[in-house]
Amino acid sequence: MTELRLAALVKEFDDFTAVDHIDLTVAPGSLVALLGPSGCGKTTTLRMVAGLEHPTAGDVLFDGESVVGVPTERRNIGMVFQRYVLFPHMNVAKNVSFGLRMRRVSATEIERKVAEVLEVVQLQDLARRFPSQLSGGQQQRVAIARTVITDPRVLLMDEPLSNLDAKLREEMRAFITRLQRQLGITTLFVTHDQVEAIELADRIGVMFDGRLVQFGTPEEIFNRPRTKRVADFMGTNNLIPGRLDVQRDASTLVSVAGPLQCASGAHHVSGEDAIATVRPEHIDIGTPNGPLQGPNRFTGRIDDAVYYGGTLTYRVVADGLSLQVRDRSTRRFAVGEEVTVHIDPSHLWVFPE
Amino acid sequence: MLATKPTAPRSGRSRRASWLQRLYVPLMLTPVLLTIGVLFFGALIVALLQSFGHAPIYGIEEFPTLRHYRNLFTLPGFWSSVGLTFYYALVPTVVGTILSIYLALMLRRRFRGKGLVQFVYKLPLMIPYLVGVALTIVLFGNGGIIARGMFALGVIESTRDFPRLIYSHAGWGIMIVYLWKQIPFTTLIVYSVLMGLGRESEEAAATLGAHRWQTFWHVTLPQIMPGIVSATVIVFAFNFGSFEVPFILGGGFPNTLPVEAWRAFEDADYSNRLRAMAIVMFIGVLSGAVLFTYLAAYRRFERLRGRQ
Numbered sequence: 001m002t003e004l005r006l007a008a009l010v011k012e013f014d015d016f017t018a019v020d021h022i023d024l025t026v027a028p029g030s031l032v033a034l035l036g037p038s039g040c041g042k043t044t045t046l047r048m049v050a051g052l053e054h055p056t057a058g059d060v061l062f063d064g065e066s067v068v069g070v071p072t073e074r075r076n077i078g079m080v081f082q083r084y085v086l087f088p089h090m091n092v093a094k095n096v097s098f099g100l101r102m103r104r105v106s107a108t109e110i111e112r113k114v115a116e117v118l119e120v121v122q123l124q125d126l127a128r129r130f131p132s133q134l135s136g137g138q139q140q141r142v143a144i145a146r147t148v149i150t151d152p153r154v155l156l157m158d159e160p161l162s163n164l165d166a167k168l169r170e171e172m173r174a175f176i177t178r179l180q181r182q183l184g185i186t187t188l189f190v191t192h193d194q195v196e197a198i199e200l201a202d203r204i205g206v207m208f209d210g211r212l213v214q215f216g217t218p219e220e221i222f223n224r225p226r227t228k229r230v231a232d233f234m235g236t237n238n239l240i241p242g243r244l245d246v247q248r249d250a251s252t253l254v255s256v257a258g259p260l261q262c263a264s265g266a267h268h269v270s271g272e273d274a275i276a277t278v279r280p281e282h283i284d285i286g287t288p289n290g291p292l293q294g295p296n297r298f299t300g301r302i303d304d305a306v307y308y309g310g311t312l313t314y315r316v317v318a319d320g321l322s323l324q325v326r327d328r329s330t331r332r333f334a335v336g337e338e339v340t341v342h343i344d345p346s347h348l349w350v351f352p353e
Numbered sequence: 354m355l356a357t358k359p360t361a362p363r364s365g366r367s368r369r370a371s372w373l374q375r376l377y378v379p380l381m382l383t384p385v386l387l388t389i390g391v392l393f394f395g396a397l398i399v400a401l402l403q404s405f406g407h408a409p410i411y412g413i414e415e416f417p418t419l420r421h422y423r424n425l426f427t428l429p430g431f432w433s434s435v436g437l438t439f440y441y442a443l444v445p446t447v448v449g450t451i452l453s454i455y456l457a458l459m460l461r462r463r464f465r466g467k468g469l470v471q472f473v474y475k476l477p478l479m480i481p482y483l484v485g486v487a488l489t490i491v492l493f494g495n496g497g498i499i500a501r502g503m504f505a506l507g508v509i510e511s512t513r514d515f516p517r518l519i520y521s522h523a524g525w526g527i528m529i530v531y532l533w534k535q536i537p538f539t540t541l542i543v544y545s546v547l548m549g550l551g552r553e554s555e556e557a558a559a560t561l562g563a564h565r566w567q568t569f570w571h572v573t574l575p576q577i578m579p580g581i582v583s584a585t586v587i588v589f590a591f592n593f594g595s596f597e598v599p600f601i602l603g604g605g606f607p608n609t610l611p612v613e614a615w616r617a618f619e620d621a622d623y624s625n626r627l628r629a630m631a632i633v634m635f636i637g638v639l640s641g642a643v644l645f646t647y648l649a650a651y652r653r654f655e656r657l658r659g660r661q
Contacts, residue, residue, distance in 0.1 A: 052556050072559040079560040085553045089575045089658060098571070099561035150562060 001028035002062050002153040002186050004049065009058035011044050011210075018044040020210035021058070026154075026203075029184040031177075033197035035221075036207035037233070042190045045207075046156050049188060050079050062153055073102075075154075078147030078185075082159040084139045086131040092118070092142050093127040099150035113149055120179070121145045137168045144176070148183060155180070155187040161196060173199055194234050198222060206230050223279065224349045231277055231351075237324040238278050241353065246270040253350055257319035261295040262348040273353040280313060280326040282347040285333070288340050296343040302333050316341055397637075404630040411623040421631040430607035435639075438609040441524050441599060442592035445531035446585055452532070453539035454581070458569075460544055461552075478537045485530040486601050493518040493526055522604035530598050535591075539584040546580035547573075575658075582651050586644055593640045610636045 004026040011019040019041040026032045034042040047053040049060050051072035059066050067075050086095050093114055094101075100110045118124045121141040131139055140160060147155065160176070161169045177200055180187050191197050197204045198218040205215045214226045225231035231239060242255035251268045253260040253276045260276055268274070286292045288299055300318025307313075314325045314333065318341060325341060333339055402408075407416035425431055460471060477485065492498050500515035509515055519526030554576065558568040596611040603612060610632055618629035 050556075050560055052559070071564075072556075073562050073564050076562070077560055079557070081553060081557060083553065085557040087554060087557075087572060098558070098563070102558075102561060102563040102567050102571075146561065156560075 001184055003028045003064070004154050004186050004188060005059075005061040005064070006045070006049070007059040007061065009045065009048060009060065010056045011041070011048060011053060012056045017210050019048070019055075022207075022210075022212050024205055024212060024215065026186050026188055028186055030202040031180050031187040031189055031200060032203045032205060033189045033191055033201035034205050034207055035191055035194060035197040035233075037192055040207040041210040042207050043158055046079075046158055046188060046190050049154065050077055050156055051075050076150070076152055077154045077156060078150065078152035079156040080140075080143050080147055080158065080160045082162060084131075084143040084163075086139055086142055086146070088131050091128050091130050092123060092134070095131070095142055096145045096149055098146060103150070117145045117149045120148075120182075121175075136164050137172060140164065140172060141175070144179065148179070148185065152185065155185040157187065157189045159191055160189075161191075162193070169196075176200060206233065208233075224351075225277065226351055228275055228351075228353065231275070236277050237280060238283070240276040240278075240321060242274060242276065244268050244270055244272050244274045244350065250345075251350065253348075255321070257298055257321045260343070260348060261345045262350050263346050267352070268350060269352070274350050275353055276348045276350045278323075278343050278347050278349070280324040281311075281328070282344070283323060283325045284342040284344075285314065285316070285325050285327050286340050286342070288338055290340060292340050292342040294342060294344070296345060296348075297340055298342075299338065299340050302335050302337050302339060305333065305335055314339075400630045400633050403627050404634045406627065408627055411626060413624060413627065421627045422635075425628060425631050425635065431613075434607040434610055434613050437522065437524070437599075437603075437607065438593060438611075438636075441527050441531075441595075441609060442589055445528045445535065445592060446589045448528075449532050449535045449588065450539055450581060450585055453536050453584075454543055454574075454577075456536065456540045457543040457547055458573075460540070461547060474540060475537050477534050478541070482530065482534060482595075482598060485533050486598055488533075489526050489530050489602065490519060493529065519602045520604055524599070524603070526602040527598050530602065531588075531592055531595075535588045539581075539588060542580050542584040543577055546577045550576055578651075578655075582648070586648065589647075590640055590644060593643075594636060610639075 006022050006024045009019055009022040010017070022041075022045055024032070034045060036042050044053060048055050051067070051070065055068060060068055062075075087098065090098070096117060097110045097114050100113060105113075114127070115124070118127060121144060123138065123141055123145065126134065126138065131142070134142065140163075143160070157176075161172055164172060173196060180200075189197075189200060191200075198221075201218060203215065204218055204221045206213050206221060208229055214221060214230050216224075221230065222234055222236075225234055225236060228239065240253070240255050240257070240260065242253040242260065245252040245254055245259075246268045251262050253262055253274060255276070262276060284292055298318035298321065300316045300321075300323075302314050303317045303322070304315040305312055310328070312327050312332065314327065316323045316325050316339060323341060327333075402416065404421055405416055406418040406420065407414060456474070460467070460474075490497065494500065495512050495515050495517070497515075500509070500512040503509045503515065504512050517523075518529070550573075554572050555568050558572045563571065594611055595609075596615060599609040600612045600615065603609065607613065608616075614629045614632035614636065617625045617632060620626075
């Protein structure tokens with residue numbers, strides 16, 4: 001298994017910096033997702049790993065060895081393209097065996113491996129079909145089979161699921177996870193879909209404007225975004241702006257709704273503008289004068305209620321804040337009803353504005 | 354009871370409308386069909402009849418006879434003429450196609466002055482063949498610029514020592530003119546096919562371990578093949594029937610079939626015009642047969658490869 005490392009990687013096109021000093025390590029056998037909006041430089045980064053773009057500065061290393069001078073065909077990588085890019089003039093078996101044929105592997109060995117890989121992707125019966133005779137999901141599986149058959153050191157995937165419909169996308173997501181675990185290939189995956197990244201990746205790198213803004217586990221990125229942009233992109237609601245007041249053992253965010261106690265953080269600076277965020281499911285909700293105790297209690301009114309998948313999501317307006325609250329209990333609050341909400345300080349994540 | 358579709362009573366107007374509808378496309382095509390019919394098939398039928406001995410305008414009526422064809426096939430130099438026609442048509446087609454593919458591939462790259470190159474290479478397409486012929490004489494003739502230059506530099510002792518590139522059966526001059534005109538044409542076609550294809554499948558091939566030559570051979574060439582086949586068909590058909598270039602730059606008798614047809618037609622003896630028509634028919638059948646075989650072979654190849 002290979003470790004992939006990007007070191008201060010830069011790519012400039014004329015007067016535009018597509019990738020701006022990216023440092024990133026993909027541990028051997030793990031899957032890292034580069035997540036960001038279109039045009040953030042994630043695909044360019046992937047193409048530099050593949051050798052399809054030459055970096056302006058910085059380095060790409062496989063197991064500590066630079067591959068920047070190595071042409072694509074000798075990097076021993078596999079790449080799955082957004083539009084699959086199967087060879088239209090070859091049938092499935094020929095497409096899948098392409099990498100082996102180019103390496104002049106013996107015919108019997110090719111036959112054995114093709115059969116093996118086609119079984120893994122469950123396309124044994126379609127070996128003689130041509131790409132134009134396959135569905136999108138089947139084409140995608142051929143594209144994956146074609147890349148993994150050569151045992152690549154690094155697998156690169158460029159938005160491989162974006163051309164599939166919702167149901168198929170879910171199936172393929174599960175399929176890719178299973179395959180990646182099974183084969184243990186070091187994988188770099190590019191996507192603009194945060195759900196996809198969270199489900200697939202061991203680590204996520206969030207990119208904006210050519211920069212890697214945050215790198216961490218899906219849970220970290222989801223629950224502890226480092227900037228407002230990351231929080232927005234991850235679909236975080238409940239952003240509460242305010243000013244930090246840092247004491248020795250606790251921080252307080254002075255918001256429009258009054259002071260909010262939060263767990264202290266080493267990066268908190270007194271007097272700085274900051275944003276606190278809390279997941280909707282981490283806010284407790286109850287009747288006024290109910291059992292809810294402790295700091296960070298507000299009284300408000302139910303503004304909206306939406307039932308989805310076994311839980312009720314309320315919008316609660318309290319003291320100038322609009323909070324999304326998810327309640328898994330069986331009790332029901334009516335729109336307009338007065339409620340008390342409570343946020344445990346340990347569930348509040350504060351980052352500078 | 355069987356359900357029957359209700360049929361509205363047909364009015365005279367709707368019947369006329371459907372009659373018009375059915376004839377609409379043929380009617381719209383009439384002008385072009387007439388043009389093709391009269392100019393092409395009309396002339397072809399007259400030529401065919403004349404080649405079989407029906408030519409009352411010259412006072413000849415021996416229809417049907419194969420005499421003019423038999424004479425043709427036994428005429429001295431006729432088969433050399435057939436050979437020359439194939440030679441001048443085939444060599445530039447093959448050489449030009451290879452050079453055009455190379456040029457088209459190069460034009461995809463980014464380089465300084467690309468815009469200028471892309472403009473200049475297409476210029477011969479807009480200039481008549483005869484200008485190309487004149488340029489070839491000025492450049493490559495024994496009294497031409499290159500011969501004079503070599504003489505001035507002392508490379509050759511006299512301009513007569515310059516190799517005969519024009520007015521010879523080797524046909525260098527003829528083929529230079531064809532290449533001058535046809536490389537831009539084939540390049541244009543191949544280049545646009547390449548542009549439509551994009552780089553992705555070549556990039557995919559590289560990520561799968563194919564080096565440049567393998568990528569070209571296994572991925573690029575098969576995908577641009579339809580464009581290449583169309584271009585070669587057009588170029589070959591033109592070269593095969595071309596008249597003015599071998600007429601001016603050729604090596605005298607025997608010359609290509611079109612030139613021989615012209616000579617027979619221009620002969621003071623009108624009866625030779627029947628032979629000219631026999632040559633014309635022969636050119637048509639031969640060229641048609643070659644291209645038909647070529648296309649059939651290509652289709653068979655594509656089918657064997659499994660493409661529909």
